[in-house]
Amino acid sequence: MNTKTIDWANLGFQYIQTEKRYISHFRNGEWDEGVLSTDGNVVISESAGVLQYAQTCFEGLKVYRLEDGRIVAFRPDLNAERMVDSAKQLEMPPFPKERFLDAVRQVVLANLDYIPPYGTGASLYLRPVMFGSSAVLGVKPATEYEFRLFASPVGPYFKDGVKPLTLRVTDYDRAAPHGTGHVKAGLNYAMSMRAITEAHALGYDENMYLDAATRTKVEEAGGANFIFVTKDQHIVTPRSSSILPSITRRSIMTIAREYLHLETEEREVDLDEVADFAECGLCGTAAVISPVGRLVDHERTIDFPSGMEQMGPITQQLYDTLTAIQHGRLPAPEGWLYEIKEQ
Ligand code: PLP
Ligand code: COI
Numbered sequence: 001m002n003t004k005t006i007d008w009a010n011l012g013f014q015y016i017q018t019e020k021r022y023i024s025h026f027r028n029g030e031w032d033e034g035v036l037s038t039d040g041n042v043v044i045s046e047s048a049g050v051l052q053y054a055q056t057c058f059e060g061l062k063v064y065r066l067e068d069g070r071i072v073a074f075r076p077d078l079n080a081e082r083m084v085d086s087a088k089q090l091e092m093p094p095f096p097k098e099r100f101l102d103a104v105r106q107v108v109l110a111n112l113d114y115i116p117p118y119g120t121g122a123s124l125y126l127r128p129v130m131f132g133s134s135a136v137l138g139v140k141p142a143t144e145y146e147f148r149l150f151a152s153p154v155g156p157y158f159k160d161g162v163k164p165l166t167l168r169v170t171d172y173d174r175a176a177p178h179g180t181g182h183v184k185a186g187l188n189y190a191m192s193m194r195a196i197t198e199a200h201a202l203g204y205d206e207n208m209y210l211d212a213a214t215r216t217k218v219e220e221a222g223g224a225n226f227i228f229v230t231k232d233q234h235i236v237t238p239r240s241s242s243i244l245p246s247i248t249r250r251s252i253m254t255i256a257r258e259y260l261h262l263e264t265e266e267r268e269v270d271l272d273e274v275a276d277f278a279e280c281g282l283c284g285t286a287a288v289i290s291p292v293g294r295l296v297d298h299e300r301t302i303d304f305p306s307g308m309e310q311m312g313p314i315t316q317q318l319y320d321t322l323t324a325i326q327h328g329r330l331p332a333p334e335g336w337l338y339e340i341k342e343q
Contacts, residue, residue, distance in 0.1 A: 022147075023037050235263070258333070
């Protein structure tokens with residue numbers, strides 16, 4: 001592909017095949033040394049663990065080109081650690097953290113032309129994924145696995161960029177109390193396909209999932225955590241053992257306290273109190289911070305005071321600070337920007 005033809009400022013969030021990806025195989029009890037490959041296709045057994053029993057997990061992280069030309073990944077060490085947790089939960093052999101970071105470096109350096117220029121609003125999204133590749137028939141873990149890390153330049157996850165979203169409270173459950181909601185298992189997303197397809201067909205941008213046990217507490221969206229702002233400007237985010245521990249959300253809570261001097265609360269959030277919040281947003285690598293203007297809970301519609309035209313003022317401050325840190329315009333806390341340079 002000729003990268004000169006990419007319209008960086010108008011990219012959406014979709015797969016664009018890039019030049020090289022990193023591949024490592026787990027066979028005979030160990031990961032091989034790994035290679036870069038131009039082959040974007042995978043050949044596996046028709047009975048592979050991933051195809052039969054969804055034995056797969058993935059990650060998502062972004063790489064930015066800064067104004068001074070440096071190239072950085074945002075907190076990739078946390079993605080590496082979360083992928084280890086996901087692998088363990090799915091009885092897969094964890095891919096070592098240092099090797100994950102090396103794969104990030106290799107893939108970025110092999111696809112330099114695909115890193116969007118500074119100021120376009122786009123970034124290079126990295127998708128590490130691993131899956132059971134050997135054949136199984138009975139329900140048990142595969143014996144062989146493949147780890148891949150590929151890159152795709154992306155723009156905003158939601159098509160209108162930072163315009164406030166409309167969500168609905170869904171009647172479907174995403175994750176069970178002692179299930180896999182806290183890890184990035186592909187199966188969590190398979191669970192959400194019907195809910196998101198229905199939501200889109202009805203004109204909603206995303207779903208709000210509730211806790212499966214009582215259906216009274218806010219969990220998360222299909223691809224992002226929630227943050228709320230109280231009328232006295234506290235940042236509130238749901239605590240639950242069945243939601244993904246978002247790296248963006250953890251970063252926002254630090255930014256709220258240390259950069260904006262706001263109080264933060266990570267606690268259970270009742271659906272019944274949502275109407276009292278001043279602002280609501282979704283946060284994640286793909287979503288960054290996307291404001292929510294309206295939440296429809298069956299017959300009840302909650303219109304947040306921040307409205308449908310723009311982000312609420314505190315959400316805007318969080319967004320501006322987070323993106324300034326990610327793009328090197330504000331000093332980042334120690335270790336948040338992982339610089340990628342040729343060694
Ligand atoms: N929750 C879900 C279900 C997600 O898929 C994501 C995306 O990764 C997030 C939350 C946000 O997590 P992070 O900020 O680590 O990207
Ligand atoms: C991400 O934000 O990286 C995710 O994996 C979310 C996904 C729904 C695109």
